[in-house]
Amino acid sequence: MHIMEGFLPLVWVIFWYCVSAPFIVYGIWRLKKVVNEHPESKPMLAVAGAFAFVLSSLKIPSVTGSCSHPTGTGFGAIVFGPAITSVISVIVLLYQALLLAHGGITTLGANVFSMGIAGPFVAYLAYKTLRGIAGFNIAVFAAATLGDLATYVTTSIQLALAFPAPVGGVLKSFLGFSGIFAITQMPLAIIEGLVTMLLLRYLLALKPDVFRAFHISDKSKLAEA
Amino acid sequence: MSELKKLTLIVALLIAVILLLTAFVPRMMGLTPEWGGADTAAANKIGEMSDYKPWFSPLWEPPSGEIETLLFSLQAAIGAGIIGYIAGLYTGRKEKNRDNP
Numbered sequence: 001m002h003i004m005e006g007f008l009p010l011v012w013v014i015f016w017y018c019v020s021a022p023f024i025v026y027g028i029w030r031l032k033k034v035v036n037e038h039p040e041s042k043p044m045l046a047v048a049g050a051f052a053f054v055l056s057s058l059k060i061p062s063v064t065g066s067c068s069h070p071t072g073t074g075f076g077a078i079v080f081g082p083a084i085t086s087v088i089s090v091i092v093l094l095y096q097a098l099l100l101a102h103g104g105i106t107t108l109g110a111n112v113f114s115m116g117i118a119g120p121f122v123a124y125l126a127y128k129t130l131r132g133i134a135g136f137n138i139a140v141f142a143a144a145t146l147g148d149l150a151t152y153v154t155t156s157i158q159l160a161l162a163f164p165a166p167v168g169g170v171l172k173s174f175l176g177f178s179g180i181f182a183i184t185q186m187p188l189a190i191i192e193g194l195v196t197m198l199l200l201r202y203l204l205a206l207k208p209d210v211f212r213a214f215h216i217s218d219k220s221k222l223a224e225a
Numbered sequence: 226m227s228e229l230k231k232l233t234l235i236v237a238l239l240i241a242v243i244l245l246l247t248a249f250v251p252r253m254m255g256l257t258p259e260w261g262g263a264d265t266a267a268a269n270k271i272g273e274m275s276d277y278k279p280w281f282s283p284l285w286e287p288p289s290g291e292i293e294t295l296l297f298s299l300q301a302a303i304g305a306g307i308i309g310y311i312a313g314l315y316t317g318r319k320e321k322n323r324d325n326p
Binding site: 001002003004005006007009010043044046047049050051052053054055056057058059061062063064065066067068095096097098099100101102103104105106137155159163165166173176177180181184185187190191194195197198199201202203205206207 | 229232233236239240243244246247248250251256257258259260261262263264265266267268270271274275277279280281282283284285286287293296297298300301303304305306307308311312314315316318319
């Protein structure tokens with residue numbers, strides 16, 4: 001999902017920085033609020049960040065014959081909401097841009113939008129929608145899977161907008177890029193969904209009260225889980 | 226077997242199936258998999274579609290594939306260490322509470 005350094009025209013660099021910036025500012029404000037009101041949430045914040053660190057470092061082969069990596073943002077989106085997860089993604093993307101030459105400083109705004117905003121937002125909405133209908137396990141699995149996929153679909157849209165095909169325009173270009181990103185991502189997204197569900201179940205078994213103050217909070221659902 | 230253990234087993238099996246399919250599906254579809262990165266594939270596609278040239282290059286790049294692997298492993302290790310530490314912390318607290326109710 002990383003758009004490589006320098007691979008977006010300046011107009012789009014500025015555009016995606018402007019789109020992402022308000023989310024990050026709001027995310028930092030939310031983060032401060034959660035840490036002040038619920039200092040006991042700090043270890044779980046660290047886990048959310050650490051999980052994104054681990055998952056986005058794992059380049060996994062896929063059925064298309066190329067490799068890609070999960071994002072690990074579904075976990076944060078479910079526990080803390082999408083805004084705080086955006087801030088986490090900035091940290092991960094900066095590490096990879098500066099130390100690994102994956103992604104870049106010019107493409108940071110666009111990459112933060114796909115990995116830190118679009119993906120977590122989809123994951124959060126999916127979790128909220130499915131929790132009451134499908135039960136905790138399936139809601140978490142579906143949320144993390146869809147969030148992961150949404151990130152890669154977003155990257156494909158971003159590239160299609162910046163590089164429309166000479167014949168067929170943005171739509172044709174989008175289909176081309178999603179062939180590279182979204183299809184490669186499908187099995188990886190399922191793996192991310194499974195692992196996210198398992199980690200949340202283990203943490204809930206260890207410390208059921210830790211989620212009460214956050215999004216995951218309602219006790220009735222926790223009792224069932 | 227507890228429900229959580231069953232769930233762990235199911236997840237492990239499903240992941241194994243997905244990875245096995247990954248090994249065979251590309252050849253069944255007639256592809257010769259190169260297992261390259263999708264990011265690079267997208268960058269190459271941009272090069273094919275247009276005469277776009279990247280106007281900015283990374284400030285620093287890992288000097289070799291080995292060093293890149295080191296930094297990727299470090300990223301995973303930092304994350305895994307934190308998760309392990311906190312899971313252990315909660316396990317310890319839970320045990321303590323059970324011993325001194």
